[in-house]
Amino acid sequence: MTLQRREVVKTLLADRGELLVVAGLGSTAWDCTAAGDSALTFPMWGAMGCAAMMGLGLALAQPARRVLVLTGDGEMLMGLGSLATIGVQKPQNLALVVIDNERYGETGMQATHTAHGVDLAVMARASGFATGVLVRDAAGVAALRPCIHRDKGPHFAQIKVAAQKVPLVLPPRDGALLKNRFRQALLGASAALE
Amino acid sequence: MGNPRRIAPQPVRHDSRGSLESRSLNAPIAAEIDWPLAAHQVLARLGFGVVGYVPDAGHKRLIELCQADARMRTVVLTTEEEGIGLAAGAWLGGAKCALLMQSSGVGNIVNALGMVRECRIPLLVLVTMRGEYGEFNPWQVPMGQATADVLRAMGVAVQQANAAAEVALHADAAARLAFGGYCAAAVLISQRVIGIKSFLEQAAQ
Numbered sequence: 001m002t003l004q005r006r007e008v009v010k011t012l013l014a015d016r017g018e019l020l021v022v023a024g025l026g027s028t029a030w031d032c033t034a035a036g037d038s039a040l041t042f043p044m045w046g047a048m049g050c051a052a053m054m055g056l057g058l059a060l061a062q063p064a065r066r067v068l069v070l071t072g073d074g075e076m077l078m079g080l081g082s083l084a085t086i087g088v089q090k091p092q093n094l095a096l097v098v099i100d101n102e103r104y105g106e107t108g109m110q111a112t113h114t115a116h117g118v119d120l121a122v123m124a125r126a127s128g129f130a131t132g133v134l135v136r137d138a139a140g141v142a143a144l145r146p147c148i149h150r151d152k153g154p155h156f157a158q159i160k161v162a163a164q165k166v167p168l169v170l171p172p173r174d175g176a177l178l179k180n181r182f183r184q185a186l187l188g189a190s191a192a193l194e
Numbered sequence: 195m196g197n198p199r200r201i202a203p204q205p206v207r208h209d210s211r212g213s214l215e216s217r218s219l220n221a222p223i224a225a226e227i228d229w230p231l232a233a234h235q236v237l238a239r240l241g242f243g244v245v246g247y248v249p250d251a252g253h254k255r256l257i258e259l260c261q262a263d264a265r266m267r268t269v270v271l272t273t274e275e276e277g278i279g280l281a282a283g284a285w286l287g288g289a290k291c292a293l294l295m296q297s298s299g300v301g302n303i304v305n306a307l308g309m310v311r312e313c314r315i316p317l318l319v320l321v322t323m324r325g326e327y328g329e330f331n332p333w334q335v336p337m338g339q340a341t342a343d344v345l346r347a348m349g350v351a352v353q354q355a356n357a358a359a360e361v362a363l364h365a366d367a368a369a370r371l372a373f374g375g376y377c378a379a380a381v382l383i384s385q386r387v388i389g390i391k392s393f394l395e396q397a398a399q
Binding site for chain 2: 020022042044045046047048049050051052053054055056057058059060061062065079081082084085088089175176178179182183186187191
């Protein structure tokens with residue numbers, strides 16, 4: 001059975017503990033909000049192509065914490081070079097998961113490159129990620145949990161999901177608010193005074 | 195500082211071909227001021243823990259100094275835009291990030307700078323200029339001439355370092371502006387500082 005994006009993201013974020021999350025522009029950010037808004041999720045409303053690198057910056061700054069980037073195939077395709085950059089840096093605490101519906105979901109469901117067979121997981125492995133898997137079923141999603149929470153990374157997963165429109169569940173939009181609440185939740189109230 | 199140094203007009207030296215590409219238009223004055231060393235000291239003193247860069251000949255020494263500094267994690271980028279994500283993520287995690295790039299790279303960060311402004315993320319960018327002053331490569335000129343305007347259009351504070359002695363002072367002030375004011379600040383390091391290489395000189399470097 002084809003995976004449903006909202007269920008996949010809910011599973012990935014279940015019992016997230018101290019996990020730090022970057023949610024890429026568009027549907028994946030709404031998916032993360034639908035799974036439960038959190039100060040330790042940074043949803044992106046712009047800067048398309050930057051989600052993976054935000055995860056790298058966060059992972060380097062917080063080596064004792066686990067970092068998960070959840071983003072879409074279109075967003076990832078706009079920043080493919082970051083796979084090479086992350087592959088060079090090899091942050092052990094970073095996992096990058098692409099929710100791949102093979103569509104640009106926010107702009108009219110136009111086909112992305114992955115619809116034509118572009119294999120992001122192979123690119124990640126070739127770039128030096130510790131793992132890079134293509135996931136098509138619930139068992140594969142469940143198997144990602146150790147990669148996200150425990151095993152040495154960097155990890156990459158491309159999860160094929162149904163191309164469907166789902167109800168918008170939107171996080172706060174104000175970028176300064178999103179930044180400040182994340183930093184305060186992670187670094188303490190004094191982060192606002194830095 | 196005493197009298198400000200002026201770059202004396204130099205006779206154009208012709209090689210056997212006498213071509214534009216092979217002549218030294220304006221070799222830098224023998225460096226009395228080690229601006230990369232001074233800039234590195236500023237970055238270290240202010241606690242920059244992450245330095246992202248796309249290599250540029252003008253940044254060669256500063257990159258190497260940062261790479262040799264155990265307090266700094268250097269991240270080589272495939273394109274400058276990656277540096278904006280890197281810096282934003284680092285700041286979310288409590289680390290200061292500086293970016294080193296050539297002026298052409300400023301063209302690659304424009305949209306991502308929207309996130310920096312909207313989220314009020316402090317960011318220091320040190321830009322070595324091309325296409326600005328005595329450039330031999332015409333393809334560098336459009337972006338080099340537009341660099342300051344493009345940055346300002348995206349809300350970045352711009353400081354221009356036209357002499358070696360100014361670079362570290364500007365880097366220090368720009369970093370304080372950025373991290374004190376939760377904004378982006380860029381220091382444009384003139385070709386008057388880094389020297390204007392001919393293509394042959396650059397290739398031999």
